[in-house]
Amino acid sequence: MTKSISISPGKVILFGEHFVVRGSKALVAAIDLYAKVEIEESSWPSEIISEGTEIRGKITADLKVIGSKELEPFAKILSILKSWGFQLSGFKARISSEIPMSAGLGSSAASAAAFSLSYANMLGYKLNDKELFTLSNEAEKVTHGNPSGVDSAAVTYGGILIFKKDVGIISRLNTLFSDKYSLIIADSGIKRSTSVPVRDVLILSEKLWPALSLIYDAADKIIDLGNEAISNGDYETLGTLMNINQGLLNSIGVSSIELEEIIYRSRLAGAIGAKLTGAGRGGSVIILAPSNKIENIIDRVKCCVKWASRIKISQTGARLISS
Numbered sequence: 001m002t003k004s005i006s007i008s009p010g011k012v013i014l015f016g017e018h019f020v021v022r023g024s025k026a027l028v029a030a031i032d033l034y035a036k037v038e039i040e041e042s043s044w045p046s047e048i049i050s051e052g053t054e055i056r057g058k059i060t061a062d063l064k065v066i067g068s069k070e071l072e073p074f075a076k077i078l079s080i081l082k083s084w085g086f087q088l089s090g091f092k093a094r095i096s097s098e099i100p101m102s103a104g105l106g107s108s109a110a111s112a113a114a115f116s117l118s119y120a121n122m123l124g125y126k127l128n129d130k131e132l133f134t135l136s137n138e139a140e141k142v143t144h145g146n147p148s149g150v151d152s153a154a155v156t157y158g159g160i161l162i163f164k165k166d167v168g169i170i171s172r173l174n175t176l177f178s179d180k181y182s183l184i185i186a187d188s189g190i191k192r193s194t195s196v197p198v199r200d201v202l203i204l205s206e207k208l209w210p211a212l213s214l215i216y217d218a219a220d221k222i223i224d225l226g227n228e229a230i231s232n233g234d235y236e237t238l239g240t241l242m243n244i245n246q247g248l249l250n251s252i253g254v255s256s257i258e259l260e261e262i263i264y265r266s267r268l269a270g271a272i273g274a275k276l277t278g279a280g281r282g283g284s285v286i287i288l289a290p291s292n293k294i295e296n297i298i299d300r301v302k303c304c305v306k307w308a309s310r311i312k313i314s315q316t317g318a319r320l321i322s323s
């Protein structure tokens with residue numbers, strides 16, 4: 001039996017998380033950590049296993065999940081494909097992912113995208129990017145409730161993107177990062193949901209909108225300046241903007257002692273910018289540093305992280321690698 005195999009990059013938000021949920025822009029990059037989904041045709045009920053995790057279970061022919069609730073987004077993808085007129089087949093799927101879960105690195109959007117590509121290919125269909133984005137984002141709605149779509153855009157299209165909710169991708173930055181500067185991810189290892197901090201920030205912004213709207217505007221302006229800094233290769237300004245963005249995220253209540261410790265340690269070790277990435281209150285920190293400071297920074301944050309590593313931008317989004 002032939003297997004359809006797809007991979008999808010994870011993502012890191014350089015600027016604009018949370019603010020993007022209420023209409024500001026976000027600047028996001030796909031990264032070289034990947035989720036892989038292998039699918040082969042089989043009988044119903046279908047089986048899904050996520051390697052190295054407890055997530056496993058079955059999906060019945062009427063799209064009920066038996067087993068881990070984390071499989072609900074995949075049932076949603078199947079129900080959308082059915083609504084698009086596809087005749088569904090039973091299957092066996094194996095997910096293996098380098099992207100840690102609940103760490104702000106887009107693991108759920110990436111698994112959903114790779115699953116969608118492999119499953120559609122098994123049915124003999126090649127999804128276009130728009131369809132892929134829709135399927136990944138509908139799956140994200142099941143996982144997080146109120147996603148802006150930024151994660152699904154990053155994993156679908158790859159590269160560095162400026163994204164706005166309800167508009168989509170505003171621009172794609174074709175600049176490559178200079179070898180003299182690097183991005184490092186430091187994962188605090190503290191797992192958290194996306195939906196709770198997103199909900200709290202929305203409640204806060206409703207309550208104090210006359211003040212908060214200014215913070216949202218500042219976050220939006222940072223994206224324009226960040227875009228300019230990346231295009232001009234002005235890494236010092238880029239790092240400063242990351243630090244300012246961190247201050248804004250702190251002000252809306254999504255940082256934490258643990259994240260601040262990683263951020264300050266990395267700045268003291270030579271980083272020019274460091275901020276939380278994703279929903280916050282745990283998860284990961286993104287650090288911009290001169291490449292000759294990487295080891296020093298990783299050494300200085302290792303007390304306080306699950307792992308820290310240099311990452312690169314993935315210029316391509318989710319794709320089928322074998323069918």
Ligand code: PMV
Binds near residue numbers: 021146283
């Ligand atoms: O799921 P996370 O932690 O990568 O967060 C996604 C970014 C948010 O802006 C917090 C939510 C969203 O949907 O944009």
